[in-house]
Amino acid sequence: MKRHVIDPRPGWQQTVEEQGVIYPLTRYPDDSLRPYWDESAYYAFSLPEVEALEDVVEELHAMCLAAAAHIVEQNRFADLGITDPRLIHLISESWRRRAEQPSLYGRFDLRYDGTGPAKMLEYNADTPTSLVEAASPQWFWMEERFPGADQWNSLHERLVAAWKKQAHLLPPGPVHFAHSDADELGEDLMTVAYLRETAEQAGLDTEMLSVERIGWDGLTGRFVDEKLRFIRSCFKLYPWEWLTTDAFGPHVLRTLDNGGSTGSTCWIEPLWKMLLSNKALLAILWELYPGHPNLLAAYLDGPRELATTKGYVAKPLLGREGAGVTLHEPGSAPPVLRTDEPCCYQELALLPDFDGNRVVLGAWVVEDEAAGLGIRESAGPVTDEYARFLPHVIL
Numbered sequence: 001m002k003r004h005v006i007d008p009r010p011g012w013q014q015t016v017e018e019q020g021v022i023y024p025l026t027r028y029p030d031d032s033l034r035p036y037w038d039e040s041a042y043y044a045f046s047l048p049e050v051e052a053l054e055d056v057v058e059e060l061h062a063m064c065l066a067a068a069a070h071i072v073e074q075n076r077f078a079d080l081g082i083t084d085p086r087l088i089h090l091i092s093e094s095w096r097r098r099a100e101q102p103s104l105y106g107r108f109d110l111r112y113d114g115t116g117p118a119k120m121l122e123y124n125a126d127t128p129t130s131l132v133e134a135a136s137p138q139w140f141w142m143e144e145r146f147p148g149a150d151q152w153n154s155l156h157e158r159l160v161a162a163w164k165k166q167a168h169l170l171p172p173g174p175v176h177f178a179h180s181d182a183d184e185l186g187e188d189l190m191t192v193a194y195l196r197e198t199a200e201q202a203g204l205d206t207e208m209l210s211v212e213r214i215g216w217d218g219l220t221g222r223f224v225d226e227k228l229r230f231i232r233s234c235f236k237l238y239p240w241e242w243l244t245t246d247a248f249g250p251h252v253l254r255t256l257d258n259g260g261s262t263g264s265t266c267w268i269e270p271l272w273k274m275l276l277s278n279k280a281l282l283a284i285l286w287e288l289y290p291g292h293p294n295l296l297a298a299y300l301d302g303p304r305e306l307a308t309t310k311g312y313v314a315k316p317l318l319g320r321e322g323a324g325v326t327l328h329e330p331g332s333a334p335p336v337l338r339t340d341e342p343c344c345y346q347e348l349a350l351l352p353d354f355d356g357n358r359v360v361l362g363a364w365v366v367e368d369e370a371a372g373l374g375i376r377e378s379a380g381p382v383t384d385e386y387a388r389f390l391p392h393v394i395l
Contacts, residue, residue, distance in 0.1 A: 001045055001114030003354040008039045009144065019137040020194055023185040026386055037133060038388040039141060043359075043375055044395045049114070050152045054370040056118050056294050057108055057363045061370075063292075064123055067284045068095060068275040079300055080278045081317050081342055087244060090256050094271035101270035102166040103367070104195075104235075105131070105159065107374075109383070110361040113352035117293040120285075121349075121360065122315070125276035126269050127237050129187055130362055130389060131155070132194045134374030138391035150394040152373040156198065158366035163202030165367075171232040171266055174205040176225060178236045181210045188237050195235060211238050216251050223255070223265050233266040240274045241318055243267075279317045279344040296347040303328070303345040311348035316341050325382050350381055358383070 009015065013024050016037050025033040071077065072095045077088045094101060107128035112118040135155035142151050177199075179192040196206045207225060214231065215224045223231040236243065243252055255264045256271060275281070282298040289295055297306060306312035308330055316324040324341065327348060351358035360383045362374040376387040 001043060001049065001112065003041055003043055003357070003359075005041050006039070006145070009141075012037075012039055015140075016133075016137045019140060020132040020190050021137050022190055023187050026388075028386060034388075036388055037137065038377070038390050041357075041390055042145075043390060043392040045114075045152070045392060047150070047394055050373075050394055053110075053112070053118060053361075053363065053373075054152075056110075057365060057370040058368070060108060060120050060123075060294060061106075061365050061368060063285060063289060064125070064276050064281060067281055067288055068272065070288060071275050071284065072096075076284065079284065080275070080280045082274070086253060090253060091271055091274055094256075095275065098270065098272055100169060101272070102169050102233075102266070102268050103270055103273065104162055104166075104268060105367075105371075106273075106276065106365045107131075108363045108365065110363055111349050111351060112361050113359075118361070119296050119349055120282075120294055121296070121346075122279060123276055123281060124362075126273045127239050127277070128362075128364075129191050129237070130374050130376065131364070132187075132190050133389050134362065134364060134372055135159075135194065138374070138389075141391045142393050146393050146395075151392065152394060153371075155364055155366065155372040158369065158371045159195070159198040160201045162367050163199045163204055167202065167204060169266075170204070173230065173232045174207045175199055175268075176207045176209060176231050176234040178209055178211045178214065178234055178238065180238055181212045192235065192237050199235075211236060214248075216248060221251075221255070223251070231265055233268065235268040239277070239318075240269075240271060277318075279315045279319070279346075280342075282315075282344050282346055296349055298344055298346040300342070300344060306345065306347055307331070313346045313348055314343045315346060316343055323384075327381055351378070351383070360387075 016024050021037050024037040026036040027033055072092050082088060106123060106125035108123055109121040110118045111121055139151060139153050142149055177192045177196040179188045183189055196208060199206050209225050213226055217224045225231055280300055283300045286295055286298045303312040311330045312328050314326045319325060351360055357377040358381055359375060359377050364372040373392060375390045375392055376383055377390055378387040
C-alpha cells in the first residue's frame with residue numbers, strides 16, 4: 001500500500017459530477033470550498049495484498065453475524081441500548097427470518113497501513129454512504145489514468161446480482177427507494193438513486209420518493225406513496241433507530257408485527273441490521289473473539305486496562321461521521337460523558353499517516369462477499385464530514 005501524488009485530470013469536477021458525485025466539494029468552517037473527491041493523489045496496492053484484505057473482510061463479516069446470533073440468543077439487547085420489549089421481539093423475529101428478508105450491503109472501516117494486520121474500526125451495516133464514488137467514478141478514473149490496471153471493485157456487478165438473487169423475496173409491485181429531504185449535499189439522494197439504478201438493471205420496477213413524503217393510510221393500515229399506492233417494499237437510507245422512534249414509528253412497528261402479511265412493508269435493510277450498526281458490536285466481538293488479530297480491544301463498562309496501557313477511543317453507540325468520538329492517550333483524564341449517551345471504549349489505534357494524511361479503508365460487503373474498496377483521508381485523527389475520497393489501483 002503506497003500513496004502517490006498525481007495531477008488531477010482537466011475538468012475533473014464536471015466529470016465526476018456527471019458520474020454521480022454531485023458533491024465533489026466540501027464547505028469548511030471558514031466558508032472555503034475544498035475537494036471531497038480528491039484525485040491529486042491515489043493509493044496503489046498489490047494483488048496479494050488485496051486478496052488478503054478480502055479474506056479479512058469476509059471473516060469479519062462472518063464474525064459479526066455470529067455476534068448478532070449471540071445477542072439474540074443471550075438477550076444482550078440492553079448492551080445495545082435497546083430496552084423496548086416490543087422492539088426486542090421484532091428484532092429477534094427479523095433475525096430468525098433473515099433468510100426471507102433482503103439484505104444488500106455494508107461497509108467496514110478498517111485501519112491498515114500495508115505492514116501489519118488490518119484492524120476493524122466499525123461496521124456501517126445499515127445506512128453506509130460513499131458508495132457512489134467507490135463503485136463508479138473511481139473505476140472510470142482508473143480506466144482513464146491507468147488503462148490495463150485493476151481495482152478492488154466489483155460493487156456494481158455484485159449489487160445487480162444481489163437484486164436478481166433476492167427478487168423472489170420481494171412482494172409484488174415496485175420497490176420504492178427513499179432518501180431524506182434533510183440531506184443538503186445530495187449524497188444520500190445519489191446513493192439511493194444509484195442503488196435504484198442497480199435494481200432496475202436487475203429487472204425490478206422501482207419508484208423514488210423521500211422519507212418525508214411517505215404517507216400513512218389509516219383505513220387500510222398501509223404506508224403509501226405520493227400517488228396513494230401501497231409501499232410493499234422500500235429501500236431506505238434512513239437509520240432504523242430513527243425509523244422506529246419518529247412520529248410514524250408506531251406504524252412501522254405495527255406493520256412489522258404482522259409477520260409479513262399483506263399489510264406489511266418489506267424494508268431494506270431489514271430490522272436485524274440494528275444488531276450490526278451499533279458500536280456495542282465492537283465490544284461483543286472482542287468478548288467472543290479475544291485477541292483476534294483483526295480486532296481492537298473494546299468494552300462497554302469503561303476503558304479498563306486501556307486507560308493506562310494503550311489509550312482508547314470513546315464512541316457513542318449510534319454516532320455517525322465521527323460525531324461525539326473522543327480520543328484518550330494512556331494516562332489521560334477520564335472522559336466527561338452524558339448519561340443519555342452510552343459509549344463503546346475501543347483501543348486507540350491512530351490512523352496511518354501518509355504524508356500528513358490520515359487514511360481509513362472502507363471495505364464493502366455485498367450480501368456476504370467482499371466487493372470493493374473506498375479510501376478516505378482526513379487531516380486529523382478522526383474521519384469526519386471533512387474527509388476526502390481518493391481513488392486506488394492494483395498494480
